[in-house]
Amino acid sequence: xxxxxxxxxxxxxxxxxxxxxxxxxxxxxxxxxxxxxxxxxxxxxxxxxxxxxxxxxxxxxxxxxxxxxxxxxxxxxxxxxxxxxxxxxxxxxxxxxxxxxxxxxxxx
Amino acid sequence: xxxxxxxxxxxxxxxxxxxxxxxxxxxxxxxxxxxxxxxxxxxxxxxxxxxxxxxxxxxxxxxxxxxxxxxxxxxxxxxxxxxxxxxxxxxxxxxxxxxxxxxxxxxxxxxxxxxxxxxxxxxx
Numbered sequence: 008x009x010x011x012x013x014x015x016x017x018x019x020x021x022x023x024x025x026x027x028x029x030x031x032x033x034x035x036x037x038x039x040x041x042x043x044x045x046x047x048x049x050x051x052x053x054x055x056x057x058x059x060x061x062x063x064x065x066x067x068x069x070x071x072x073x074x075x076x077x078x079x080x081x082x083x084x085x086x087x088x089x090x091x092x093x094x095x096x097x098x099x100x101x102x103x104x105x106x107x108x109x110x111x112x113x114x115x
Numbered sequence: 116x117x118x119x120x121x122x123x124x125x126x127x128x129x130x131x132x133x134x135x136x137x138x139x140x141x142x143x144x145x146x147x148x149x150x151x152x153x154x155x156x157x158x159x160x161x162x163x164x165x166x167x168x169x170x171x172x173x174x175x176x177x178x179x180x181x182x183x184x185x186x187x188x189x190x191x192x193x194x195x196x197x198x199x200x201x202x203x204x205x206x207x208x209x210x211x212x213x214x215x216x217x218x219x220x221x222x223x224x225x226x227x228x229x230x231x232x233x234x235x236x237x238x239x
Binding site: 039041043050051052053056057060062063094098101103104105106107108109 | 150159160162174175176177210215218219221223224226227229230231
């Protein structure tokens, strides 16, 4: 099973600043990695797939980078609606499909 | 409207059974692989089960294997999760989700459409 480790657990950021979230895989997942945003009481929303491709309707301030075992999600100029929980997910080697433990982005 | 509408969550006792449903609308259900994913209290997302668009390929997380059964009904555009021998640690919000499918020339098992979630609570 591929384990995804996200860091940090919580990231405190001021509105308008940028945030960089990390996701590390226990073995290579090539570029078969996705990022999701989840807000309280809502279903997750796909942000990024294939490591760097934005899903339909996702603002350009969200960008994904990386391949192999190390990935980042960068949110530039954080807006109020961006404060949420973020998960990475690999779909390179499964079952099982696996998710990281999540990073919470909070207002500083 | 492209959407997944879930139903079936409830409070059940340990050892009990429950069936979750996910009604699909706005797209061709038979074109997409589908999954169930859950999030337990204070926990992250956990993939539970997958069914291919044909229904011929089915996979489960080890934590539910032998207790849960995924199925799909093309005539009724619905996805199901039959849960038996439920345990306290099955307590979670359960989501149905659609695989993105082919994009940028490759197949992606990322989830681009999610149901609203349904609460399953297992408690005596």
